[in-house]
Amino acid sequence: MAKQNKSVLQKQYRNKEVDGFSLVRTEILHATSGEVDPKTRHDVLRKAARLIRELYILNTKLQHQLCNSRPGSETPPHYSYGGGMESANPARF
Secondary structure: OHHHHHHHHHHHHHHHHHHHHHHHHHHHHOOOOOOOOOHHHHHHHHHHHHHHHHHHHHHHHHHHHHHHHHHOOOOOOOOOOOOOOOOOOOOOO
8 A cells, every 4th residue: 555655645646756856847939939959857947047147147137237227225235145156157058
């Protein structure tokens, strides 16, 4: 009985994992206007990580522009990315 329960739980987990990767892949396609279509799970993770980093950088730049456009405003605090990708080779992504 326990072995059957374990296999059912594993199958449910695999199905959730497939659904999760499918969702991330769909969002990558949407965010890149269909230009990036990752085929493997590894590609999905790499592309998602790259997009998150790019969005972080863009958000930081926009925050600085917004802050600089307001008279008398201070520069917003710089939040460290902390993703460990700063030292990674950007060509890999």
